[in-house]
Amino acid sequence: xxxxxxxxxxxxxxxxxxxxxxxxxxxxxxxxxxxxxxxxxxxxxxxxxxxxxxxxxxxxxxxxxxxxxxxxxxxxxxxxxxxxxxxxxxxxxxxxxxxxxxxxxxxxxxxxxxxxxxxxxxxxxxxxxxxxxxxxxxxxxxxxxxxxxxxxxxxxxxxxxxxxxxxxxxxxxxxxxxxxxxxxxxxxxxxxxxxxxxxxxxxxxxxxxxxxxxxxxxxxxxxxxxxxxxxxxxxxxxxxxxxxxxxxxxxxxxxxxxxxxxxxxxxxxxxxxxxxxxxxxxxxxxxxxxxxxxxxxxxxxxxxxxxxxxxxxxxxxxxxxxxxxxxxxxxxxxxxxxxxxxxxxxxxxxxxxxxxxxxxxxxxxxxxxxxxxxxxxxxxxxxxxxxxxxxxxxxxxxxxxxxxxxxxxxxxxxxxxxxxxxxxxxxxxxxxxxxxxxxxxxxxxxxxxxxxxxxxxxxxxxxxxxxxxxxxxxxxxxxxxxxxxxxxxxxxxxxxxxxxxxxxxxxxxxxxxxxxxxxxxxxxxxxxxxxxxxxxxxxxxxxxxxxxxxxxxxxxxxxxxxxxxxxxxxxxxxxxxxxxxxxxxxxxxxxxxxxxxxxxxxxxxxxxxxxxxxxxxxxxxxxxxxxxxxxxxxxxxxxxxxxxxxxxxxxxxxxxxxxxxxxxxxxxxxxxxxxxxxxxxxxxxxxxxxxxxxxxxxxxxxxxxxxxxxxxxxxxx
Amino acid sequence: xxxxxxxxxxxxxxxxxxxxxxxxxxxxxxxxxxxxxxxxxxxxxxxxxxxxxxxxxxxxxxxxxxxxxxxxxxxxxxxxxxxxxxxxxxxxxxxxxxxxxxxxxxxxxxxxxxxxxxxxxxxxxxxxxxxxxxxxxxxxxxxxxxxxxxxxxxxx
Numbered sequence: 001x002x003x004x005x006x007x008x009x010x011x012x013x014x015x016x017x018x019x020x021x022x023x024x025x026x027x028x029x030x031x032x033x034x035x036x037x038x039x040x041x042x043x044x045x046x047x048x049x050x051x052x053x054x055x056x057x058x059x060x061x062x063x064x065x066x067x068x069x070x071x072x073x074x075x076x077x078x079x080x081x082x083x084x085x086x087x088x089x090x091x092x093x094x095x096x097x098x099x100x101x102x103x104x105x106x107x108x109x110x111x112x113x114x115x116x117x118x119x120x121x122x123x124x125x126x127x128x129x130x131x132x133x134x135x136x137x138x139x140x141x142x143x144x145x146x147x148x149x150x151x152x153x154x155x156x157x158x159x160x161x162x163x164x165x166x167x168x169x170x171x172x173x174x175x176x177x178x179x180x181x182x183x184x185x186x187x188x189x190x191x192x193x194x195x196x197x198x199x200x201x202x203x204x205x206x207x208x209x210x211x212x213x214x215x216x217x218x219x220x221x222x223x224x225x226x227x228x229x230x231x232x233x234x235x236x237x238x239x240x241x242x243x244x245x246x247x248x249x250x251x252x253x254x255x256x257x258x259x260x261x262x263x264x265x266x267x268x269x270x271x272x273x274x275x276x277x278x279x280x281x282x283x284x285x286x287x288x289x290x291x292x293x294x295x296x297x298x299x300x301x302x303x304x305x306x307x308x309x310x311x312x313x314x315x316x317x318x319x320x321x322x323x324x325x326x327x328x329x330x331x332x333x334x335x336x337x338x339x340x341x342x343x344x345x346x347x348x349x350x351x352x353x354x355x356x357x358x359x360x361x362x363x364x365x366x367x368x369x370x371x372x373x374x375x376x377x378x379x380x381x382x383x384x385x386x387x388x389x390x391x392x393x394x395x396x397x398x399x400x401x402x403x404x405x406x407x408x409x410x411x412x413x414x415x416x417x418x419x420x421x422x423x424x425x426x427x428x429x430x431x432x433x434x435x436x437x438x439x440x441x442x443x444x445x446x447x448x449x450x451x452x453x454x455x456x457x458x459x460x461x462x463x464x465x466x467x468x469x470x471x472x473x474x475x476x477x478x479x480x481x482x483x484x485x486x487x488x489x490x491x492x493x494x495x496x497x498x499x500x501x502x503x504x505x506x507x508x509x510x511x512x513x514x515x516x517x518x519x520x521x522x523x524x525x526x527x528x529x530x531x532x533x534x535x536x537x538x539x540x541x542x543x544x545x546x547x548x549x550x551x552x553x554x555x556x557x558x559x560x561x562x563x564x565x566x567x568x569x570x571x572x573x574x575x576x577x578x579x580x581x582x583x584x585x586x587x588x589x590x591x592x593x594x595x596x597x598x599x600x601x602x603x604x605x606x607x608x609x610x611x612x613x614x615x616x617x618x619x620x621x622x623x624x625x626x627x628x629x630x631x632x633x634x635x636x637x638x639x640x641x642x643x644x645x646x647x648x649x650x651x652x653x654x655x656x657x658x659x660x661x662x663x664x665x666x667x668x669x670x671x672x673x674x675x676x677x678x679x680x681x682x683x684x685x686x687x688x689x690x691x692x693x694x695x696x697x698x699x700x701x702x703x704x705x706x707x708x709x710x711x712x713x714x715x716x717x
Numbered sequence: 718x719x720x721x722x723x724x725x726x727x728x729x730x731x732x733x734x735x736x737x738x739x740x741x742x743x744x745x746x747x748x749x750x751x752x753x754x755x756x757x758x759x760x761x762x763x764x765x766x767x768x769x770x771x772x773x774x775x776x777x778x779x780x781x782x783x784x785x786x787x788x789x790x791x792x793x794x795x796x797x798x799x800x801x802x803x804x805x806x807x808x809x810x811x812x813x814x815x816x817x818x819x820x821x822x823x824x825x826x827x828x829x830x831x832x833x834x835x836x837x838x839x840x841x842x843x844x845x846x847x848x849x850x851x852x853x854x855x856x857x858x859x860x861x862x863x864x865x866x867x868x869x870x871x872x873x
Contacts, residue, residue, distance in 0.1 A: 069812030069850045200809055207814030208802045210750015210790035214815060217749035225744070250733065270733075270740040342754050342762060342815040342849045391752070391815030392849050425755045620809055624855070628812055631851025654759035654847060663840035665853040 045172035047135050047180055049101045050128035051080055057156060057169035059086045061093050061125075064102035064110060065117040066363050067203060068341075068393035069628070070683045071621035072117045074201045076125050078617055079118075082194045083129035083187060086168070087156030093202055095387040098365040109366035113398050113512065115585035115681020118617055122679050123186075130184035132175075139174035140166050189615070189676070198620035203389075215361040215388045216422060218348040223418040224253055225269040226411050227276050227427070230261040233647040234432060235287030235507050238262065246278040253417075255279070258410040260403070265415045269422050288507055289647040293437065296506060296644075297333060300460040304331070304441035308458050308500035309478040311488050315496030320454035324445020326535050327454075330528055332442070333708040334461075334520040335641035337435040339513055340657065343391020344428040347408035348420035351376055356383040356412075359420075360405060361390030363398035367469070371402035375409040394632075395512040399433060400468035426652045434642060435513030436462040436504075438483075440524035444494075450536030452547060454496040457487050457524065462504045464512055479503070482512065486521030486584060486688065491554050492529060492547040508644075514632055515687040518584040522688025523637075523695070523709065526580035530696045531705065540696065541567050541579050553612050554581050556673050557590040560610035564671055565592035574598065575605065578696025580689040585681030587613035588673075591630065591689035593666075595697035600713040604634055604666040604694055612673035613680040619672055622682050626670040629686025635660040637691035641710050721782040723748065724792030734780035738772075739763045741779040742789060750790040750818045754847070761846030764819040765789045771826040773845075790818035793825060801825055804863035812850035820846050824860050833864050 045053040052060040061077035073093045081091050096102040102110050104120050133153055140158035141148040143166065151160050157167045168175075189195070206212040231237070241262050243255040251271030255264050262281060266272035321327060347360040349372075356376040362368050365385050373380040390397055397404075408421040423431065438461035445454045463480035465471050474480055479501035481488070487499055513519060533543035541562050548554050558581045562568075571577065574596045581590040594606040609626045616622055639658040643650045651657040695706035704716035720729045723746060730745050737756075742748045742765070751774060754762030758773040765774045766788040767781070793799045797806070801824050804810075811817045820843070827834055827842035834842070839860055848856070 067813075069814070071812070200806070201811075203814070204806045204809060204811055205797055207811040207817050208790075208805045208821060209793070209797055210748070210818050212814050213749070214752075216753065217743075219747065219749075268736075268740065268744045270736050270744070340849060342760070342813065342847065343752070344754075389815075390813060392813045394849075422753075425757075624809065624812060624852070627854050628851035631853065632849070653757055654755050655757065659760075659847045659849060660851075660853075661845075661847060662843040662853045662856070665851075668854050 045176045047132045047175070048128050050125060051084070051132050053132065053168050053172045053175070055169045055172050057087070057090050057167050059084065059091045059156070059168070061091060062096045063093050064096040065121070066095070066112040066361065066387050066390055066393065068112065068361070068363065068390035068397070070117070070625060071201060071618065072112070073203045074199065075118050075617045075621055076121050077202065078194045078199055079121055079125035080129035082192055083126045084133045085153035085155065086129070088194060088199065090156055091202070098369045098385045103366065111366065111398065112363040112393070113395065115587070115684040119586065119679040119681065126186055127184055130186055131181055134181045134184055135175045135178040136168055136171045138178045139171045143174065195617050196619070199618055201621070212389050214343050214391045215348065215359060216343055216346045216391070218359040218388060218420060220348070220350060220418050223348065223420055224265050224267060224415060225272050226263050226265040226415070226419050226421045227269065227272045227424065228258065228261045228263045228407060228411070228421060229276050229279055229281055230427065230431065231283055231285070233283070233285040233288050234509065236283040236285035239282040239284050241282065242280040246275040249275040249278060254415050256414040258407060258414060260407045260410070263411045263414060265411065265419060273424065285647060291647045292645050293336070293643045296437065297439065300439035300504060301331065303460045303502045303504070304439055304458045308502040311479055311484050311499040311501050313498050317454050317456045317496040317498040320496035321443055321445050321456065324453055325448040327443065327445035328531055328535055329441070329443045330531060330705070330707055332440040332524040332527065334438040334523070335643065335709060336437045336508060337513055337636060337640055338429050338642060338657070339392070339394040339396035340429060340659070341390070341392030341394060341396060344425055345396070345404040345423040345431070346420060347404050348418070349408045349412035350418040351409065351412040354378070354382060356409065357386065358383065358405060358408070359386045359388055361388050361393070361397055362405065363390070363393050363395070364402065367400065368402040368405045371406050372409045375406055375413065394514040395516070396433060399511065400470065403433070425654070429652055429657060430649050432509035433511035434508065435519055436464065436510040438520045440520065442524060442528045444528060444532050446532060446536045450538055452492065452494045452532050452536070455490070455492075455494045456498040456500070458500045458502065459484060459487070460502040460504055462506050462508070462510045464510055464516070466503070482517045484521065485517040486582065487525050489583065490525055491551045491583065492544070493549060494547065515584060515684040518582065518684070518688040519636070522580070522582040522584070523692045526582060526689065526692035527695050527706070530578070530692070530699065544579070544581060553588045554583060557581060557588045557610040557612050560671050560673060561590035561592050561608050564610065564669060565594070565606075565608040567592060574701060576697045576700025576702070578693045578698070578700055580692040580696065582688045584685045584688055586678070587611060587680035587682060587685035589685045589689050591693040593690070593693035593697040595694055595701055597698060597702050597713060602638060602698065602711060602713070604638070606667045606669070607634070607690065607693065608669045608671070609686060609689070610671040610673065611682070611685065612675050613682050613685065614675050614677040615679050616672060617679070622672055623670040625682045626686040627668045629684070630668050630690045631660050631665060633687045633690025634666070634694060637694050637709060637711055639710050719779050719783050721785050721787055723787045724789060730779065732779060735778050737775050738765070738777045738779045738782055738787070739774040742774065742787070748789050748791055752815055752818055754816065759847070760816070761823060762816050762819040764822040764846065766822060766826065771823055790821060793821060799825070800863040800866045801828065801859070804859040804866065807862060808855045808859040810852050810855040810859050812852055816846060816848045820848065820856055824856070824863070827860065828864060828867065832867055834860060
């Protein structure tokens with residue numbers, strides 16, 4: 001298994017250097033047997049792997065990214081339909097099978113992550129649509145004995161100068177006999193009809209009548225249900241188990257040890273779950289039975305007192321700090337966080353002697369297929385993954401070890417029948433692969449005129465990449481780029497700057513969580529810059545502006561958010577405004593939060609979020625992602641943490657791990673900067689600014705600084 | 718044997734009466750539109766109507782439904798014509814969509830009891846339904862929109 005082919009930043013440099021005119025030579029993967037087999041009977045024209053056109057005029061776009069709420073089943077079809085000049089009312093979508101032809105063009109595998117779906121598909125899907133269009137035109141030209149150059153297309157049909165018209169359905173059969181073009185002309189963006197418009201999502205209907213099929217809804221003939229009793233403490237191993245009572249419970253088919261625990265397989269989920277409660281398992285939990293997060297944080301604090309691995313160093317931060325007119329030191333703490341998708345993990349497997357069919361909501365098809373194949377004892381080509389809708393992903397369903405898929409294949413192997421493994425909410429929350437806990441120790445100083453002159457960030461936390469196939473991304477670096485992203489590129493013009501990283505040696509499984517490193521670096525940097533502004537007795541918005549002379553895109557979102565939020569205008573008594581700006585996943589976001597605190601209870605009244613995500617595809621979806629990102633960020637800021645005592649996780653379900661609810665939800669206003677820059681991400685960039693904007697607003701309202709998440713006024717300083 | 722009606726259809730289920738209604742609907746009746754989210758009545762994903770009351774089907778034993786009428790998301794309308802479904806589509810409410818069946822069933826009860834709900838009414842009725850994607854602002858708008866449609870007589 002190789003890692004991503006190119007790092008994101010290298011890719012951007014490369015693609016910027018490569019530039020691009022309108023006429024681009026390219027090769028698109030062809031349709032193959034697999035995709036054709038999935039095709040409906042009306043289909044006759046499948047010019048490439050991404051589109052099928054039926055004689056019924058239906059255009060089906062095959063989407064190689066997973067739909068987990070972020071809108072790819074709409075945004076990617078829009079890209080293709082734009083260049084195809086399709087009739088949008090006839091456009092549908094389908095999830096791609098696992099096949100190298102559906103690999104992410106930059107990451108080199110089939111994956112949904114890194115807020116990369118739209119930018120990675122931006123040209124690929126347009127070219128696929130343009131190629132299909134060229135073949136349809138060629139077919140019409142042949143029928144009319146006309147010069148293709150004199151023909152035009154509109155709304156799913158080819159037309160000539162006399163308004164003769166053939167629909168794409170009418171042309172489908174003939175178009176299938178045309179030679180695919182080797183190069184295509186792409187539209188001038190000024191002529192876009194779909195791209196840039198708030199087109200309604202294509203997947204809404206089946207999400208409001210219960211028909212959308214998520215992994216947990218998959219049914220197949222003879223399918224059994226399974227739950228797995230997993231270790232109560234990370235790293236624990238099973239010594240023995242007693243299933244004498246469970247075995248005789250209704251519906252139970254088999255109880256068997258699998259590498260991840262003890263699987264209980266029954267006719268139905270509920271029977272399996274009830275039987276699991278009757279198991280007696282003796283675990284050896286000596287590996288981590290004394291682990292506690294409060295002790296771990298104490299250790300992190302100690303570690304942060306010594307210099308870490310150098311990530312970035314400019315000027316002479318130590319001397320500048322010691323000579324600063326005023327200085328401040330702050331320690332910021334962040335807890336472990338689970339993804340807590342509404343749909344708990346699950347995976348259905350039909351394992352046969354020479355095939356393995358998997359139905360699940362995954363973000364990681366290529367990796368899952370490779371890992372599943374090893375367990376199934378089959379070559380990867382014999383393993384197929386049917387990607388269902390994902391009831392939320394947020395990174396959890398892109399697991400480097402394919403934990404929930406591999407386990408289900410083990411269970412299928414043990415039971416010898418089609419089986420669906422379902423995780424309970426408790427299983428899901430206690431199952432690991434969390435956003436790592438982190439500590440940032442920051443020291444900074446200003447000169448006598450109030451200019452920021454020094455900044456030193458020291459980070460302590462677990463590496464996400466270490467020990468995974470993605471370790472190659474660390475490429476000889478002594479630190480994990482996913483730990484320091486968002487502070488390694490601190491945009492503020494501070495002449496003496498140091499960023500240092502300490503690795504933490506903790507065995508809690510960690511993973512990417514919506515916005516990854518930015519989920520903590522955004523908070524630490526944007527709260528500390530606010531603290532420096534206060535030290536300099538300057539307005540926090542203006543203080544940031546002055547430090548961003550070389551970052552016009554940061555400035556533009558900062559100005560837009562401040563202006564729309566009415567920065568500087570009087571607020572009612574007890575309310576405060578806070579601001580934050582951050583760059584992540586190739587997009588710029590700024591947020592202003594309006595907050596009040598009464599009897600220690602925090603109320604977020606309003607959030608204004610402004611984004612520059614480059615050339616955008618669907619402003620409606622972007623607004624939704626900014627709204628959702630702010631709520632995701634606010635939930636983490638206000639409520640959420642995972643803590644361990646004696647090795648045991650203290651949170652199990654939504655009563656101990658709260659989510660923001662309707663009555664707590666602020667008014668959220670979103671604004672998009674018009675831009676012709678290359679497309680950036682949108683799923684994650686809207687998260688990092690929310691927590692610091694809220695914390696800075698609390699300072700404005702109360703004079704108290706928040707340095708630990710989730711926010712507790714009793715711990716404010 | 719437990720007998721009740723689901724979406725106006727009579728059913729007789731040979732199932733342990735202590736089985737939660739949620740799993741009877743999903744596994745015995747194949748009505749998978751109703752979702753499992755927490756199993757402890759904390760998230761609302763499993764909300765259905767039992768004799769017109771909104772209940773959390775994950776903690777209601779199927780025996781509680783005996784002789785009663787259950788309405789699930791599949792029974793809200795057969796053709797997306799319910800004002801809430803139309804409003805949900807108009808406001809592009811769902812993201813991942815997993816919690817939306819429960820959101821809609823809670824909202825349907827709210828509108829029946831309060832055809833012109835205030836924001837406070839919406840808070841009260843909808844606070845038991847969690848959405849991890851953060852669609853709350855759009856749910857609020859869609860409920861107001863549906864109420865408007867019903868007031869103008871655009872309801873079914």
